[in-house]
Amino acid sequence: MNNRFTEEELDIAKSVDLCSVASFLGYTVKKIGKYYTLKEMDSIRIYNRTNWYRWSRQxxxxxxxxxxxxxxxxxxxxxxxxxxxWLLDFAGYKKTDDSERNNSLKHCVDKSSIDTEEKEFVLPKESDSFNYLYSYLQNKRMISRKCIDYFVSHKLIYESRDYHNIVFKGNDKNGATRFASMRGVFDKNGHAFKCDVKGNDKTYGFNVANDNSDELEVFEGAIDLLSYCDIYDDYETNKIALGMVADAPLETFLKEHPGIKFIRLCLDNDEPGRKASKALKDKYEKQGYEVSELPPPKDFKDYNDWIKAVKSKNIIPPKKCR
Known part of the structure; x- marks a missing residue:
């Protein structure tokens, strides 16, 4: 499939059941009257199972x-x-004749069903070896073995048995895993499998906690968090990946770790990341934290883009400043 889509392909993508998509990504879908919402974000409204609106971000x-x-x-x-x-794959779309395609499509609104009951949170089983995890993070993401070893040895990441996805665990202050996201290691047609484990608590995020530190770095994605650790050789400060630009996981982390005084916002260099960073800076400064913005250099979208350049061009990164 090339980079351009036919009208028919776009129509199929927009016919996929959005409730099924949200459930697959790990959200808990609930029906309220004529619309659906998400347990984790009750400001979301899903209408006709195909379009959504978030009234809290009007x-x-x-x-x-x-x-x-x-x-x-x-x-x-x-x-x-x-x-x-992703939506075409999810619908089971393949370039076949019309009769075959119509019979093979799944997760479309007129055929789908969804279990809206709350899901039990069960982590995927571990693989006997983490070969795919190491290969992907080292070769595709340019993260050092030392850094990967740290997260594996602290049982913060692992490789799943069935599909060899990388599982990123979000633990609470007592070490219990409350959240987990998965990232595929086999990118297909330029895009990757990403989703959260069903039943997780989205007020938590992938994190590294150290109560001996009063500093916290905040990222959008887990791989950017690893990249930052590798770039700065920093395994001492607290770190959290939001998995998005909403800050519910950050709020929870700060409540559970009241010793935090300094926050560095290491969000992406794109428009949503910069906008979210400024909003979070204002919010948490008002709460008494010392907050600074520490995005990657302006030529790079995120910390993983930066580490690829650092490793391939032998760039020496500047020292981290508060």
């Missing part, structure tokens, strides 16, 4: 509603191309 153009494509863009970090590919 003024934020581009992130307050839209189609299934917009949902994946905002909540799964995909660009438009990745989202359309």
């Amino acid at each position: 003024s934020e153009k581009g992130s307050n509603g839209g189609s299934q494509i917009d949902f994946l863009r905002v909540f799964a970090g995909m660009d438009v191309k990745e989202a359309v590919f």
Whole structure:
């Protein structure tokens, strides 16, 4: 499939059941009257199972509603191309003749069903070896073995048995895993499998906690968090990946770790990341924290883009400053 989509392919992508998409990504879908909402974000409204609106972000153009494509863009970090590919795969679309295609499509609104009951949170079983995890993070993401070893040895990441996904665990202050996200190691057609484990608590995020430190770095994605650790050789400060630009996991982490005084916002260099960073800086400064913005250099979208350049061009990163 090339980079351009036919009208028919776009129609199929926009016919995918958005409730099924949200459930697959790990959200708990609940029906309220004529619309659906998400247990983890009750400001979301899903109408006709195909479009959504977030009333709490009415003024934020581009992130307050839209189609299934917009949902994946905002909540799964995909660009438009990745989202359309993902939806076509999810629908079971293949370039066949019309009769075969119509019979094979799944997760479309007129055929789908969804279990809206609350799901039990069960982590995927571990693989006997973590070969795919190491290969992907070292070769595709340019993260050092030392860094990967740290997260594996602290049981914060592992490789799943059935699909060899990387599982990123979000633990509470007592070490119990309350959240987990998965990232595929086999990118397909330029896009990757990403989702949260069903039944997780989205007020938590992938994190590294150290109560001997009063500093906290905040990232959008787990791989950016690893990249930052590797770039700065920093395994001492607290760190958290939000998995998005909403700050519910950050609020929870700060409540559970009251010794935090300094927050560094290491969000992406794109427009949503910069906008969210400024809003979070204002919010948490008002709460008494010392907050600074520490995005990657302006030529790089995120910390993983930066570490690839650091490793491939032998760039010496600047010292971290408060």
